[in-house]
Amino acid sequence: MSQPAGTLYQRLRTLLRAEQPVALVTVVAGPGVGGKMLITPTDAPLGSLGHPELDRIAVRDALAELEAGRSGVRHYGPEGQTTPEDLVGTPTVSAFIESWAPPPQMWIFGAVDFTAALGKVAKVLGYRVTVCDAREIFATRRRFPMADEVVVSWPSPLFERRGHTLGQRDAVCILTHDPKFDVPAVQGALATGAGYIGVMGSRKTHAKRMERLAEVGVDQPEQLARLMSPIGLDLGARTPEETAISICAEIIARRTGRLAPSLRDSSGPIHGTLDGTGG
Amino acid sequence: MKELLDDIDRWQAAGSRVAIARVVDIEGSGPREPGAAMAVNDQGEVAGSVSGGCVEGAVVSEALAILAGEAEPRIVTFGYSDDEAFAVGLTCGGTIRLFIEPLDW
Known part of the structure; x- marks a missing residue:
């Protein structure tokens, strides 16, 4: 003893x-x-x-x-x-x-400018950041020095190998606008326990993506309810950096169950989740 | 605590004794979550913080008293809502409880 x-x-x-x-x-x-x-x-x-x-x-x-x-x-x-x-x-x-607990994970699919900005903000929030893209010339450490790892791969093999490590605290952000890539990424993410799944795209891209997802059998209301698509809070964000803030703010709001108005325009306790935990 | 390890290593290597203060509980608006920690050595050097700077001074005095054997390891409460709270308060109006103890374990 x-x-x-x-x-x-x-x-x-x-x-x-x-x-x-x-x-x-x-x-x-x-x-x-x-x-x-x-x-x-x-x-x-x-x-x-x-x-x-x-x-x-x-x-x-x-x-x-x-x-x-x-x-x-x-x-x-x-x-x-x-x-x-x-x-x-x-x-x-x-x-x-x-x-x-080990740091939460954020997996970002698509090696685009938004990825670099989101990776930076995610690091500030304490995430272990993985960037994944199948295109070798884009998915480089040099372009994403803030990432903990850069994986050159299609989404499915990564999810098959490591999807089981994703839990409630983890986030999957799919920033490719390419159906070849984002449909398998969404399918892979839905098969995990990830607490947040966001998919980038305009309203139009989103509508088309939903059609493609339905074609491959992703059409259950409980599956679709998990998808934050289009990704992010309605902040009017324009630049990759502003968009990264809107995505991360949405991740926080989903976790705490908040609607994310300005504090000036709401009332009640500033801290804690709306289920009553915390102060 | 993680961010305090290097300072604690350095202090212990130099033969200093160390006290640790950790936020264990908050009520109302509080600047830091449970687990926020601060270390104080017997020279009065400090690493880390447990609030937005509101109560650190009082924590150092308490930690030094514990290291000197003038006080027992215990919970110390800071805030306005508690009658027994320390005179030092949090500007945000919340209450935090800290556990302060020597690092002798």
Whole structure:
């Protein structure tokens, strides 16, 4: 249970530098203040909060928080009690679960000027950026130095190989206006758990694309409801950089469930999602 | 915390003791999310921040008191909405709770 001072921090430091998922649970109030556990999805937990059952519950909750990329305080009984009736008459152990999830991913299809601008803004927001285009002369590191990787490929092989790594926090932005490329990219993206799928194009391009998608069998309302097409918020953006802001603003608004009017013209709390989490 | 690692390494290599303050909870409008962190060494040097600059000074005093053994690791609350809150407030009117402790784990 106990280990030499410094062990836990050193392990945390190593994991953080390697961008590995990790959660640190710290008792911040109640019995055993300062008690800690370090939890990862793969390794045995390090440390203890002072009772085996409390440790078990803390590991369970920490893994869930890590999966969601969230941090926050949970309250338990000293022996891991969680239900209100079990907590009556016991002191409360308040544990801060801090989680470090790997950065969310943004996959951008199409090696165009909009891609460079979107890649830059995505990096500012902390995304790991992948740029994908089948045309070798356009999909170069030199044109997209901000990208974490530039993949020369058609969309389907990339989705087949790595689509399973996309989850709720991740975004797929399809910026090609070429049906040869964007139809398979949309099909590939819909087969993943990506939280945001945006497809660029004018109203006209969008209408034609929807016809082509229907031809290949993408016509279910629940599939189409996931597509943000045409991509972006209605900011009146013109340049690639302005468009990148409109796309990223839409990604944030979709995540928080906001309609994105100006704060001056709305009311209610400025922070938090509309489902009531956050402050 | 990630952005503090290099400073903490440097301080620890020089033999300094270090305290960590982390935002654990916010209410209302708060400038930083839970997990925002700041490190203070026993010379009073600081890395990172936990608000928009509203409470950092008070956090340093508290961290130094903890490193000197004059205070226990604990939750410290800043904000206007809590009667027991520190005199220092957040200009945004929210409340933040920080956990401050020595880095001895």
